[in-house]
Amino acid sequence: MLFSDLELSEQLLKAVAEQGYLTPTPIQDKAIPVILQGRDVLAGAQTGTGKTAGFTLPLLQLLQNQPIPQKPRPVRVLILTPTRELAMQVYESVRTYGRHLPFFAEAIFGGVSINPQIQKIQRGADIVVATPGRLLDLIHQQHLDLSRVEHFVLDEADRMLDMGFIRDIRKIIALLPPKRQNLLFSATYAPEISALAEQILHDPVEIAVARKNAAADTVSQLVYPIKREYKRELLSYLIGNGNWRQVLVFVRTKHGADRLSKQLIKDGIRCAALHGDKSQGARVRALEDFKSGNITALIATDIAARGLDIDQLPHVVNFDLPQVAEDYVHRIGRTGRAGADGQAISLVDQEEAYLLAAIEKLLKREIPRVADTGYEKVSLDMGASKPKTAQTPKPAPKPHAARSVRPAAKPGSARKPASRQRSANR
Structure with a gap:
């Protein structure tokens, strides 16, 4: 099926063609006709399947089928997202596909001044993409009225x-x-999602285009069992030796993101940290630099696990495994999108063995291990069921001589593994 086979206007088909798309993805193929019928939808789709266009295109079409209200425009479409980044991604999607239509869209999220958003809303907006907190702020201040909303989307x-x-x-x-x-979209299913769906959906059409809680087939997955003190060296080596141009690296904490970013910069790798303590301006700049290729590595906490729309991102690295197994699926879903191939690598130490076991239980398969990394590695006890406590005694580290860290290789050059000895500045 082609986009031209769907009941979309010439203006929408033109916008789609300008993006280079001819054939809808499975979620778009299934969701667009149902949404155009006015039905409620419960959709389960992995990230990277094109779900945003799957609801953006038919909602724009439904607005186009109706007379344009007088100014100021009332909000007729409300799209709720969990994060600022995802709100901006969806907003840009609405603008991209609606560029030839006479509709106004606005993005509402926290972390920036509320006054410009108030001014834009007062001018009128047909479509509002928002995070819950800032949306409620505008409502409580009586700057926003939702009484004429005709289409409600709960994304992620x-x-x-x-x-x-x-x-x-x-x-x-x-x-x-x-x-x-x-319209309710969710990457994974849980009892809470079913309960929420029962509360807000009326006779919904259920759409699923991937196995529940499954990773995309286009993503190859590998586990590197390794001692924690060698993780950064191995990551630096993989980036340099593989001439990686773009890699999204997930860490568990904000402090860990800042620390790893500084260490990789010392290794000669251009990178930036992305987490909740960064200002909105800094986060936008980091994303723009990453997408444009000005930086090679983006070091992120799970705030970036959802909604990042990066074309053909080739590599995702789990420097730290997530505490929740489902978040692993979201993380690696940043690569292997829209049919492109991607690689997801996890650097796993012994204390994370129980997390890896939970992930493999969720995936219903074992992730292949890399047997020889050239770095000191560990034997992962997959029978582990809980992390070691802070009181668990650890063996004293073996003495290591101080050494300097070799920088990452420049693009196009080969590089041997860095020294296995512990860095004096670590």
Whole structure:
């Protein structure tokens, strides 16, 4: 099937063609006709499947089928997202596909001044893409009215629940008119998602285009069992020896992101950290530099696990495994998108063995191990069921001579593994 086979206007087909797309992805193929019928939808789709266009295109078409209201435009489409980054991604998607249509869209999220957002909303917006907290702020200040919303989208619903937004979501839903179309998208399923779907959806059409809680088949996965003190050396070696031009690296903490970023810069690798303590301006600059190729590595906490839309991202590295197995699927879903091949590498130490076991239980398969990394490695005890406590005694480290860290290889050059001895500045 082609996009031209769907009931989309010439303006929308032109915008799609300008992006170089001819054939819809499976989620788009299934969701667009159903949404155009006005049905409620419960969609389970892995990240990178094109789900944003799957609801953006038909909603723009439905708006186009109706008379344009007088100014100021009332909000007729509300799209809720869990993070600022995802809100901006969806907003840009709306602008991209609606560029030939006379509709106004606005993005509402925290972390930036509220006054410019108030001014834009007061001018009128047909479509609002928002995070829950800032949206409620504008509503409480009586700058935003949701009484004429006709289409409501809850994007990344599972992440919304993980981040504790369920009360805010219920407050927002209570402000919407009873008669409306509801679309709920979730990358993974859980009992809480089913309960939420029962509350807000009316006779929904269920759409699933991937196995529940599964990684995309286009992503090759590898595990490097390695002692924690050698993780940074191995990562630096992989980037330099493989001449990687773009890699998204996930760490567990904000402090860890900043520390690793500084260490990789000392190794000669251009990189930036992305986490919740960064200002919105710094986060936008980091993403733009990463997408444009000005930096090679983006070191991120799980704030970046959802909504990052990076064309053909080749590599994702789990420097730290996530505490929640489902987040592994979201992380590696940043690569292997839209049919492209990708590689997901996890650097796993002994204390993370229980996390790896949970991930493999979720995936229902074992992730291949790399037997010889050239670095000191560990034997992962997959029978581990819980992490070591802080009181667990650890053997004293063996003495190592101080050494200097060799920088990452320049693109096009070969590089041997860095020394295995511990860095004096670590």
